Amino acid sequence: MVATKHWTFDVYFDEDVDHTHAExxxxxxxxxxxxxxxxxxxxxxxxxxxxxxxxxxxxxxLFDLARRLLKAAEDDVERMTGHPAHLHT
Known part of the structure; x- marks a missing residue:
């Protein structure tokens, strides 16, 4: 069965004259x-x-978020298989 899923990403900014921080x-x-x-x-x-x-x-x-999402997937694979997983981009 084909399923359509929707994930929501939001980016929040905090900035001053010389610095920008994003989450x-x-x-x-x-x-x-x-x-x-x-x-x-x-x-x-x-x-x-x-x-x-x-x-x-x-x-x-977003790069940091992608790294964390990849780690979450790796943890899930390890939990499901019982074996170490090393996922790459």
Missing amino acids: ARLQAPAAGELHGKGAARRNPEDRSVPEIGDELAAARA
Whole structure:
């Protein structure tokens, strides 16, 4: 049977003039709630373009979230098989 599923990702930002912090959150029935964090810092010699800091911090938070989701899947495989699992991207 083919099933359609929906997972919701949200990214929250906290920023000042030179720093952007992002937290990516995933709500998924199977995985529960997972969080990933990322940050960006503007080089003092660069002009301020907040969108770039948002993109970089969000990308880093999503990479962190992806790593945590992969670890959760690895733990699930180990629990189901009773053998060590080493999942790769």
